[in-house]
Amino acid sequence: MPTGPEDTEVGAADSSTEALPEPEDAVEVPGAEAEATAGRPAPEEAVTAEADAGPDGTATARPDFPQASPEPAPSPDAVLVQRTMAEVAPIADKVTSYFYALLFTRHPDLRALFPAAMDTQRDRLLTALLTAAEHIDETDVLVDYLRNLGRGHRKYGTQAEHYPAVGECLIGALSRYAGAVWDDDTEAAWVRTYTTISQVMIDAAAEDELRAPAWWYAEVVAHDLRTPDIAVITVRPDQPYPFLAGQYTSLETPWWPRIWRHYSFASAPRSDGLLSFHVKAIPAGWVSNALVHHARPGDVLRLGPPSGSMTVDHSTDSGLLCLGGGTGIAPIKALVEDVAEHGRRRPVEVFYGARTNHDLYDIDTMLRLQRTHPWLAVRPVVDTRAQLPDAVREYGPWNEYDAYLSGPPGMIRSGVDALREVGIPAGRIRHDSVEELVSAGG
Template identity: 85%
Template sequence: MAQTPPLPWSAPAQPPTTPDETSSARARVPVQRSSSRQGTLPALDTTSAPFPGLSPRDQPPSPDAVRIRRTMAEVAPVAEKVTSYFHALLFVRHPGLRPLFPASMDAQRDRLLRALLTAAEHIDNPPVLVDYLQNLGRGHRKYGTRAEHYPAVGECLIGALSKYASGSWDRETEAAWVRAYTTISQVMIDAAAADELRAPAWWFAEVVSHDLRTPDVAVVTVRPDQPYPFLAGQYTSLETPWWPRIWRHYSFASAPRSDGLLSFHVKAVPAGWVSNALVHRAHPGDVIRLGPPTGSMTVDHTTDSGLLCLGGGTGIAPIKALVEDVAEHGARRSVEVFYGARTDHGLYAIDTMLRLQQSHPWLSVRAVVDQGARLRFPEAVRAYGPWHDYDAYLSGPPGMIRSGVDTLRSFGIPSERIRHDSVEELVLAQ
């Protein structure tokens, strides 16, 4: 399979018109080199806040952060135009990079702006931002992204922003973006270079079983071509041979196994290229590609706190993996699982979860079924509380995650004890 996909923050859009080369500045972004400056943001003005005793979240925003957020606020309403223009600039100025992108750019819609918005949100919180960027840098290895690609991307990104944020764009704003992008790209490059020393950019994996549980849900089990280390509760990206360079994210449906096999629960969704291929086209013997594992929805085995787990639809997959993980560590901590679906048909894994309950007296599994399951989920969970001493885990549709986090906070569970899949990645898991 091809080894060439999108560049950093590539966010496809509809084919744009050829840009006017004179209408956007060619900002000079320095060529990046791998360095030892891991875990820092040295070039970005995030340390100039005058209150060193405060946490990053409580610090007044730095001047660069103010300018960057002002830019993002201005371009957000025209995000599609910005991403279209960005790619037009990139392909006109650097036509040799076009083959690195998927044939159809629609599959990558909005990824650039999502990444920028995430970076802008945490621009004054280096620990959070660095962790996000390091994951992004490691993940881009599977795309074939190299250090020398970053200046071209930065140049065209700033060109697109300057065109569509003309109301707030000035020399100081451009300088802030050059500093930010230079530092951001360096963190990504460093993370990729470090990861290259210990792991491949991707793994080939052969499909060994394909269990169609419902007409649109399949449990797909694969055997990687080499050891694949991961933690229960994490997720990875998958690429199928039918849609080269199109990657989608799926959670592992089991804890690490002695035989090395990996399982995924996949629901085919309308217009979902990867999901439909995995559910309706994949068969034993087919070979897919896996990106590196990522995600922090993992169990802290240094405590004996109870686990409150909410899984909606195929979101039960990582919840099942967490239960297996607790069992393998020999703990007897309380684990309460709420398995939600709109109909009985959606509880495709209920027999598996009930068998786990029969084997482990510390585990309770409750099904929540209703046409308005997402609305009843909070009430069902509340009825069995209190939960303030529990660590909470959520996995399911983005809407369930967003409302579930607010509900759990209302139960008295602090934010730092609530873990869930990345909502941004869930939107793209099709």
């Protein structure tokens, strides 16, 4: 039961990577494979775009939980769980190593569910569980997060009977490393907390089994190398794949079994059922390099379920202000197509940022959409002039717009700040979870 970004995947509206709980203004981010830890490819599931963040989310990949204010007093179980967490925080690496050592020695059959190389992956399961435990009182957000996590684990082959094994090893690792604060009451609090968490995940997976496959096979039908390191890949799923524009999926290649990365859909749902992704090969990115440099028509990938809440609210006519940085333009293009298909004329303003003109690999498509749709304005912004958030300040007013951001974590962070400054309330700003972005590379 590996936990991936999707286990978490990213954004402001939704945020689950498969599910992390998201603050209302956040969604998970796909498309990011991140990697690059000390020159080694990151094994999995996490993307990284910032130099100081390990691809595997060591110490990163935590869901963005909304901050309740004022904060209600924590429950007695939450107090004990949080005390344990504070105790193990400085030695998280040791707890993680011990947890997986216990899991794989006591339950060797579970080893096959995880990637061969665990460097990046290994922290994700534990991180997701500990994050959930820490927020056990935030029921509404947590349940959505955990349901998404449970559904997302189906593709790993996780079964209900695996959960007690994980719980036993989790408590084994915590009791060993939080010895100074561990007592019977603490253990009982962890047992109750883990039982709640795992039951939500198990129930969600069981419900999902009735209506969707654990994964989809998808054959590559087109591979278009747009720059030396960016490819637009189109695939045909073996069964209908329902999703919404603005969402992302998790994807596994045949070259790196059990290593899953998140990618945003680059088109709204199409009548021919095909799906497309924009993939940039990043240094030491196992999956992204395989997709850009090795994948060819005829290759078969696997896809997990769709995730993410950076979707268009069709119940209003508000304008859309969209910021797409680099390959972050992919879901923005899908959102534009979605608005076009709904036939309502609402203003859509797209700022498309790239390092250089050459890096605006999808500008022709965006300008073609602009010619077709009078309500759409596309503004390319190259860094020699300004970075995306600065460019947005030159236009406006934006206070009547809903905002969508997609791109590297640094862009999302500074973009949210800039949008707040120009008067857009937080509740109208959507993006995939930055944490997921940081952990999605590869």
